[in-house]
Amino acid sequence: xxxxxxxxxxxxxxxxxxxxxxxxxxxxxxxxxxxxxxxxxxxxxxxxxxxxxxxxxxxxxxxxxxxxxxxxxxxxxxxxxxxxxxxxxxxxxxxxxxxxxxxx
Amino acid sequence: xxxxxxxxxxxxxxxxxxxxxxxxxxxxxxxxxxxxxxxxxxxxxxxxxxxxxxxxxxxxxxxxxxxxxxxxxxxxxxxxxxxxxxxxxxxxxxxxxxxxxxxxxxxxxxxxxxxxxxxxxxxxxxxxxxxxxxxxxxxxxxxxxxxxxxxxxxxxxxxxxxxxxxxxxxxxxxxxxxxxxxxxxxxxxxxxxxxxxxxxxxxxxxxxxxxxxxxxxxxxxxxxxxxxxxxxxxxxxxxxxxxxxxxxxxxxxxxxxxxxxxxxxxxxxxxxxxxxxxxxxxxxxxxxxxxxxxxxxxxxxxxxxxxxxxxxxxxxxxxxxxxxxxxxxxxxxxxxxxxxxxxxxxxxxxxxxxxxxxxxxxxxxxxxxxxxxxxxxxxxxxxxxxxxxxxx
Numbered sequence: 001x002x003x004x005x006x007x008x009x010x011x012x013x014x015x016x017x018x019x020x021x022x023x024x025x026x027x028x029x030x031x032x033x034x035x036x037x038x039x040x041x042x043x044x045x046x047x048x049x050x051x052x053x054x055x056x057x058x059x060x061x062x063x064x065x066x067x068x069x070x071x072x073x074x075x076x077x078x079x080x081x082x083x084x085x086x087x088x089x090x091x092x093x094x095x096x097x098x099x100x101x102x103x104x
Numbered sequence: 105x106x107x108x109x110x111x112x113x114x115x116x117x118x119x120x121x122x123x124x125x126x127x128x129x130x131x132x133x134x135x136x137x138x139x140x141x142x143x144x145x146x147x148x149x150x151x152x153x154x155x156x157x158x159x160x161x162x163x164x165x166x167x168x169x170x171x172x173x174x175x176x177x178x179x180x181x182x183x184x185x186x187x188x189x190x191x192x193x194x195x196x197x198x199x200x201x202x203x204x205x206x207x208x209x210x211x212x213x214x215x216x217x218x219x220x221x222x223x224x225x226x227x228x229x230x231x232x233x234x235x236x237x238x239x240x241x242x243x244x245x246x247x248x249x250x251x252x253x254x255x256x257x258x259x260x261x262x263x264x265x266x267x268x269x270x271x272x273x274x275x276x277x278x279x280x281x282x283x284x285x286x287x288x289x290x291x292x293x294x295x296x297x298x299x300x301x302x303x304x305x306x307x308x309x310x311x312x313x314x315x316x317x318x319x320x321x322x323x324x325x326x327x328x329x330x331x332x333x334x335x336x337x338x339x340x341x342x343x344x345x346x347x348x349x350x351x352x353x354x355x356x357x358x359x360x361x362x363x364x365x366x367x368x369x370x371x372x373x374x375x376x377x378x379x380x381x382x383x384x385x386x387x388x389x390x391x392x393x394x395x396x397x398x399x400x401x402x403x404x405x406x407x408x409x410x411x412x413x414x415x416x417x418x419x420x421x422x423x424x425x426x427x428x429x430x431x432x433x434x435x436x437x438x439x440x441x442x443x444x445x446x447x448x449x450x451x452x453x454x455x456x457x458x459x460x461x462x463x464x465x466x467x468x469x470x471x472x473x474x475x476x477x478x479x480x481x482x483x484x485x486x487x488x489x490x491x492x493x494x495x496x
Contacts, residue, residue: 009274009344013435019347041435055294060353068356083353085342087292088271090246090309 003031003076006083014041028061029072031082046084056087118143118172124216128170141330142170148329151175151238153226153254155206157189157314158244158268158321164192165322167210171329173218174210175238178202179225185496189311226250228373231257240325241281242266244318248295249376255280255288256373259364264328268321270309275317275343278355279324282337290358290365291340295380313345393464396451396476398488414444414452416463417482421455425482425493434459437466446472453478453485455496 025031203221258265415429
């Protein structure tokens with residue numbers, strides 16, 4: 001199935017600066033695998049060492065959170081959109097700004 | 105949910121003065137607001153956490169709309185780099201406390217409302233107390249510890265949390281904490297570990313972006329007060345300013361949520377710095393590498409020592425200022441390492457010294473022996489050696 005994977009701004013630097021990547025996959029997990037195979041630098045941003053999705057990265061199939069579907073095993077259809085939505089906090093790096101604690 | 109946000113308890117019937125009727129006339133002639141809605145706004149109590157980029161449109165629009173009781177929480181002072189987006193402040197406010205400058209601006213905009221300022225950092229010790237007198241909390245902060253603190257404190261105190269966050273060209277907004285609705289931890293159970301997602305090199309924000317996202321938060325706060333329309337409860341709005349696209353995804357209440365789920369494990373506020381992996385005064389320590397101070401570097405260059413300056417910032421940063429170094433952005437270093445001569449002495453630098461510390465650690469592992477990190481980066485060079493080098 002031809003699926004579009006949407007890349008959020010913070011991760012575009014690791015995906016050739018593209019805002020989306022077209023992949024072929026049968027499940028959401030395969031779509032993500034294909035994505036990190038094409039763009040190896042993305043892997044550590046999306047997955048923990050044990051291969052599980054990081055808890056501050058949510059993945060949506062169209063507008064549904066895959067945690068409430070079949071997670072990575074959720075099947076995809078032609079034309080579906082998989083969105084990666086990481087938590088963002090503000091204008092500057094979290095750790096750096098947190099210590100200054102200024103407001104955005 | 106609107107019942108929760110609106111001042112439902114039987115308060116003495118408020119009225120509008122003749123001046124207020126004139127001021128709010130463009131609201132009053134709309135049936136969705138009208139006299140009834142304007143009085144709801146007048147009785148409303150909204151606490152803004154942060155008076156920065158998101159807080160600027162929030163404060164201006166909430167005050168202009170006639171939200172009767174506004175609280176502002178911020179401990180910070182206005183600095184020059186704020187003015188690119190924090191439009192509440194003027195150049196003459198630089199150095200002033202943000203809450204004071206904001207109070208002056210908002211009071212001038214609307215003298216008829218009550219503005220309370222809290223010149224303090226929001227902490228686990230004061231959050232619940234600060235939230236007590238308000239119905240709606242608007243999160244205009246920029247860091248994970250405060251966002252989790254705002255979330256947990258709103259859940260524990262049963263308040264609504266109007267959420268907005270931004271990064272470069274991208275924004276997110278939603279409403280958490282409505283009855284039966286999800287909270288921030290339902291969406292993101294845990295924050296990213298420090299240093300993993302955005303690095304210094306990728307920071308920054310286009311000044312208009314917080315203006316747009318903060319305006320969305322202001323609109324949601326006002327709708328919650330009025331009980332009008334469909335709010336963002338249960339929907340996460342994603343805004344990409346470069347593509348100028350709005351999308352939304354569904355948010356669900358997570359039954360296993362540690363703070364609002366059925367078997368909650370968080371029943372009081374915790375240490376959010378620790379929770380976010382940030383301990384003590386400083387962020388997680390960076391790798392320890394050999395350093396050279398700007399003054400030492402200057403002395404050695406003046407002596408004519410053969411030093412190779414390696415600049416690991418991004419090309420757009422090099423355009424702002426540079427030390428005539430050889431530019432290899434940190435992310436490109438692994439595949440461009442062959443451009444470096446390990447027999448020469450190398451001094452690596454970035455803006456503040458953090459990225460170049462990573463570069464030095466990487467190059468040492470790759471076998472480079474004569475390599476130092478410029479302590480404090482080009483910022484320290486500007487402070488200690490050459491004030492003509494602009495800081496950014």
